[in-house]
Amino acid sequence: MRFGPVATRDSAGLIAAHTVRAEGASLKKGQPIAAEEALRLAQSGIAEILAVRLDPGDVGEDEAAARLAAQLAGEGLRPEPAFTGRCNLVAEAAGVFVVDPTGIDAVNAVDEAITVATLPAFRPVAAGEMVATVKIIPYAVAASPLGQALASAVAPPMRLAPYRLKRIGVVSTLLPGLKSSTVAKTLRVLGERLAPAGAGIVAETRVRHEAGAVAAAIAGLVAEGVELVVVFGASAIADRRDVIPAGLEAAGGRVERFGMPVDPGNLLLLGALGSVPVIGAPGCARSPKENGFDFVLHRLLAGLPVTRADIVRLGVGGLLTEIPLRGQPRSGGEVL
Numbered sequence: 001m002r003f004g005p006v007a008t009r010d011s012a013g014l015i016a017a018h019t020v021r022a023e024g025a026s027l028k029k030g031q032p033i034a035a036e037e038a039l040r041l042a043q044s045g046i047a048e049i050l051a052v053r054l055d056p057g058d059v060g061e062d063e064a065a066a067r068l069a070a071q072l073a074g075e076g077l078r079p080e081p082a083f084t085g086r087c088n089l090v091a092e093a094a095g096v097f098v099v100d101p102t103g104i105d106a107v108n109a110v111d112e113a114i115t116v117a118t119l120p121a122f123r124p125v126a127a128g129e130m131v132a133t134v135k136i137i138p139y140a141v142a143a144s145p146l147g148q149a150l151a152s153a154v155a156p157p158m159r160l161a162p163y164r165l166k167r168i169g170v171v172s173t174l175l176p177g178l179k180s181s182t183v184a185k186t187l188r189v190l191g192e193r194l195a196p197a198g199a200g201i202v203a204e205t206r207v208r209h210e211a212g213a214v215a216a217a218i219a220g221l222v223a224e225g226v227e228l229v230v231v232f233g234a235s236a237i238a239d240r241r242d243v244i245p246a247g248l249e250a251a252g253g254r255v256e257r258f259g260m261p262v263d264p265g266n267l268l269l270l271g272a273l274g275s276v277p278v279i280g281a282p283g284c285a286r287s288p289k290e291n292g293f294d295f296v297l298h299r300l301l302a303g304l305p306v307t308r309a310d311i312v313r314l315g316v317g318g319l320l321t322e323i324p325l326r327g328q329p330r331s332g333g334e335v336l
Contacts (some may be wrong), residue, residue, distance in 0.1 A: 001053070001058050001139065001140045002053040005048050007042075007256065008330070011049055012033055012034065014032070015032055016029055016050075016052075019091075020049055024314040030084055033051065040235050050136075054140050056277050057142065057143040058141065059142075059143055061082075061141070063135040068134050068151065071154075071157060072156055073089050073158070074098075075160065076159055087134045088132070089131055089227030091126070091160050092160065093163075094127050094163055094198065095121045095125065095158065096299060096302040097122065098160070099118050099157060100162050101121065107154040114141060115137060116132060116133070122299060139212055141241045150200070150278045162302065163301050164301070165228050166199045168190075169204065172204065172205070172206045172232045173207045173232070173244070174209060175235060185286065188233055195302075199301055209248055211243050211247040212250065215248070218248060219252070219280060221274055229273070229276060230278075230285075231279065236282065237258065239258075248278055253273055256308075257271075260311045261311070261315035262291070263319055264323050265318075268280065268292055268308045277300045291323065295314060
């Protein structure tokens with residue numbers, strides 16, 4: 001591709017590098033220059049313009065963007081029509097955006113003319129939401145770098161994990177001083193969190209803050225057919241041997257992880273009873289503000305595994321906006 005000044009009279013068939021307007025004529029940036037427009041501009045006194053001449057084998061910006069977007073789009077993602085060298089990819093359903101950063105890096109490393117930008121990995125998205133955009137910087141790209149970019153994405157590095165779990169059970173433990181209105185608000189906030197995923201609370205129970213009561217409650221909900229159990233403790237989990245993890249193990253379940261490098265959200269417990277995931281929610285999960293609970297909840301709702309390595313990687317970007325009324329603020333102060 002050649003970019004530079006050309007005599008306006010000789011510009012027919014080239015691509016306008018910039019929008020040019022004169023009395024009775026105009027050129028639109030990025031569009032082919034019609035012969036009559038070139039003549040009118042020349043007659044209006046514009047002797048020279050900036051234009052683009054494609055070389056043999058060059059691929060136009062829209063075609064290049066569309067081809068690369070189609071290659072990048074994995075399951076559940078749809079490229080939209082390309083325009084001005086841009087092709088957006090959108091989610092076909094609500095779910096969690098899954099992307100391999102190394103795959104995107106490989107495409108972006110090929111040539112400065114080829115760029116791909118995406119949402120962060122594991123971002124919850126709605127149907128129709130844009131998750132990535134491909135932008136070809138100039139008006140065309142040579143066939144060789146485009147071919148390299150396509151080869152780098154031979155295995156699509158991004159996809160959508162649609163929400164799968166719909167039936168959620170909730171256990172709330174009780175201690176003197178915990179208001180029933182607090183429990184009711186917690187359930188309402190959780191319901192609002194679940195709604196975008198098409199999930200809902202189908203069963204909830206309130207029990208004493210004792211391991212035996214927690215065990216019976218979790219086992220009972222799983223027997224009722226819930227697909228995920230969330231336990232809200234009247235007191236925050238302080239150790240793997242505390243009431244909620246002890247209750248999960250007493251029910252025959254397993255504790256897979258306690259604690260994670262996300263704040264607010266450090267005191268989250270992740271486990272399972274059989275194949276049913278169980279989350280011991282941190283106190284901040286009672287708030288509608290984003291916290292570590294959201295990071296784990298949406299992945300599980302989409303049927304994605306949450307491994308120890310996944311949780312370890314949450315540390316970078318895991319410092320979230322403080323929730324002032326949580327039990328132990330970062331800035332110090334009394335436990336509420």
